Amino acid sequence: MPATVIVGLQWGDEGKGKTTDFLAEQVAMVVRYQGGDNAGHTVVTGDEVFKLHLVPSGVLYPHITSVIGNGVVVNPATLIAELDMLTARGIDVSKVKVSRSAHVIMPYHVALDRGNEARLGEARVGTTGRGIGPAYGDRAWRIGLRMEDLLDRAVLTDRISRVLPDKNLLLGAMGLAAMTVDALVDQCLAWGRRLEGYLDDSTWLVQAALARGEHVLLEGAQGTLLDLDHGSYPFVTSSNPVAGGACTGGGIGPLQVDEVMGVMKAYATRVGSGPFPTELRDEIGAGIAARGHEVGTTTGRPRRVGWFDAMPLRYAVAVNSISSIMLNKLDILSGIPTIRLGVAYDVGGRRVEHWPSSASAIADATPVYEDFPGWDAPIHDVRSLADLPENARRYVTALEELAGVPIVLVSVGPERTQTIERAWRPMRHRGGMARS
Numbered sequence: 274m275p276a277t278v279i280v281g282l283q284w285g286d287e288g289k290g291k292t293t294d295f296l297a298e299q300v301a302m303v304v305r306y307q308g309g310d311n312a313g314h315t316v317v318t319g320d321e322v323f324k325l326h327l328v329p330s331g332v333l334y335p336h337i338t339s340v341i342g343n344g345v346v347v348n349p350a351t352l353i354a355e356l357d358m359l360t361a362r363g364i365d366v367s368k369v370k371v372s373r374s375a376h377v378i379m380p381y382h383v384a385l386d387r388g389n390e391a392r393l394g395e396a397r398v399g400t401t402g403r404g405i406g407p408a409y410g411d412r413a414w415r416i417g418l419r420m421e422d423l424l425d426r427a428v429l430t431d432r433i434s435r436v437l438p439d440k441n442l443l444l445g446a447m448g449l450a451a452m453t454v455d456a457l458v459d460q461c462l463a464w465g466r467r468l469e470g471y472l473d474d475s476t477w478l479v480q481a482a483l484a485r486g487e488h489v490l491l492e493g494a495q496g497t498l499l500d501l502d503h504g505s506y507p508f509v510t511s512s513n514p515v516a517g518g519a520c521t522g523g524g525i526g527p528l529q530v531d532e533v534m535g536v537m538k539a540y541a542t543r544v545g546s547g548p549f550p551t552e553l554r555d556e557i558g559a560g561i562a563a564r565g566h567e568v569g570t571t572t573g574r575p576r577r578v579g580w581f582d583a584m585p586l587r588y589a590v591a592v593n594s595i596s597s598i599m600l601n602k603l604d605i606l607s608g609i610p611t612i613r614l615g616v617a618y619d620v621g622g623r624r625v626e627h628w629p630s631s632a633s634a635i636a637d638a639t640p641v642y643e644d645f646p647g648w649d650a651p652i653h654d655v656r657s658l659a660d661l662p663e664n665a666r667r668y669v670t671a672l673e674e675l676a677g678v679p680i681v682l683v684s685v686g687p688e689r690t691q692t693i694e695r696a697w698r699p700m701r702h703r704g705g706m707a708r709s
Contacts, residue, residue: 274480275531277487278519280587282535284543285514286569286576288601288684290314292536293330293492295599295682295689301487302338303331304479306522307512309346309378309408309493311401313569317687321362327352328359328369328493335365338482342491343374344512344522346408347420348383349545356471371468372475372524373421379461381440381452382407388447388541400474401569401626409511411436422474423465429458462501470664476524483529491519505632508547535595535678535698537586539603539668542576543568548636551579551615565605582615582640582673588628590676599682600672604667604691609647612668616675617641653686658695692700 277296279286285293297303308327316333318458325335327347331337334570341347356366382404384546391401399589400406435456441451482489494512498504500515500606512518516533520526540561543549544708548657553561558578560565567576589595606612618638628636655661658669673680683693 275525275529275534276483276491276525277534278516278530278580278593278594279490279534280516280519280589280593281493281514281701282537282593282595282598283496283541284498284547284549285312285494285496286544286567287496287538288540288599289492289494290316290325290538290602291684291687292329292492292599292682294318294333295692296490296534297331297334297337299488300331300490301336302340302482302489303329304342304475304489304491304519304523305329305345306342306491306493306519307344307514308403308510309403310348310351311403311405311510312494314492314494316689318689322458323359323362328355328366332359332364332366332369334585335368336372338368338465338478340372340417340475340478340523341369341375342479342523344518345372346376346378346405346412346512347371347422348378348403349423349461350447351466353467355463355634357363357496358477360618369471370422370473370475370478371471373472373606374479375394375420376408376412377418377423377461378404378408379418379421380487381437381444381459382411384444384449384452385440385447388449392447402413415494417574418461420468424472426458426462429461430454432462459469470505479524483525489525490612491523491525493518497593503588503592505547505635508545509559516595524645526580526697533594533596535590535593535597535598535676536601537672538565538581538601540565540581541579541605541674542567542574542577544574548638549577549640550584550618550635551582551613551640552577553579557609560609561605565602580613580615580640580642581672583672584615584618584626585628586672586676591676595676595678598676598680600669600680600682601684602668603683604615606651606665607651607669608649612645612647613642613677614645614668614671618642643671644666653691655685656693658683658693661693 328340332339387402496513499510562578648664
């Protein structure tokens with residue numbers, strides 16, 4: 274049974290957590306393949322709300338093996354706190370596995386991240402200050418620590434002793450306190466003792482599951498437009514949220530991927546700095562933000578809100594080989610008289626219908642809109658496409674035509690049950706289900 278990848282098609286915060294949770298009942302394993310605790314997935318089940326930062330969303334199902342893959346950078350303190358939170362709320366975490374090869378976010382990574390953002394001032398990237406970029410940087414420099422190193426005092430002492438002088442020089446230049454080898458080693462060993470039972474070879478875990486014919490779901494953090502290579506650089510994350518990142522960060526080959534489901538919202542949001550052509554700075558935008566609870570799961574920062582933008586959608590569908598889409602938060606647009614949809618850009622007086630590779634071109638772009646009449650009726654209780662207001666159906670159809678791939682799931686509320694299965698769930702063993 275090949276694997277399914279879930280990837281965000283916008284600037285993150287598209288609702289991938291709900292998507293993974295909704296589909297997870299049909300799979301045996303959920304793998305998080307990149308990012309760190311700079312990401313947040315909110316999952317609502319009944320009256321309970323779970324905010325997850327490292328543990329994959331499938332953890333809420335007792336039959337799921339939840340894997341933090343080798344492509345993730347892990348802050349052990351965050352992971353321990355999250356495991357403790359889940360346990361306290363009655364969730365079994367015994368099937369959570371963490372790649373021995375995943376890199377560790379060290380305290381100096383966090384300090385350097387925050388110090389550098391403060392130093393940049395108005396030119397800051399807008400990171401979460403969680404040490405993600407510095408940790409990935411050390412991985413690329415081949416001076417990072419991996420989760421398996423937390424179990425070996427000699428390795429920790431040797432590697433931290435070699436890197437800490439340079440880290441302390443940078444910290445000192447930023448006016449921050451120096452760190453000591455002994456304190457860091459002791460902290461790492463304490464983390465290792467606490468997490469040892471969760472460590473495993475994630476690549477062989479995933480490969481063994483696929484060999485047994487089990488269905489594996491791989492979930493990314495952030496979104497395509499924040500991808501290090503394909504996003505609006507430099508206002509991007511430090512890893513590859515695109516579907517290709519699932520192969521390197523999850524331990525699978527491209528021929529093992531059978532389905533790539535894209536996730537998007539019925540409007541656009543963005544956290545942090547960077548160009549955002551369809552951004553709304555008026556009462557309509559404020560209303561969408563309020564109804565959609567558009568606040569960062571990890572940081573608590575307000576998300577910037579805008580109309581849906583088809584330009585990056587076409588790009589995201591292409592670079593991820595998207596085969597189906599889940600559309601989230603359609604209900605948030607109820608009550609807006611006229612809904613605008615960005616279909617092209619005007620850049621220097623020229624109509625552009627593709628996502629520019631230049632960040633400066635994106636910053637200079639003026640959206641070209643098509644307007645759609647809105648709908649007043651609330652749609653939280655709707656469970657079939659036919660029961661949606663006609664104008665809502667027209668809007669969904671327009672998005673689907675612009676994407677060029679089917680929208681198979683439409684979310685009309687935060688709970689699992691508030692989901693329209695427009696066609697069939699994109700799982701191989703349910704492929705014969707009739708269209709509703």
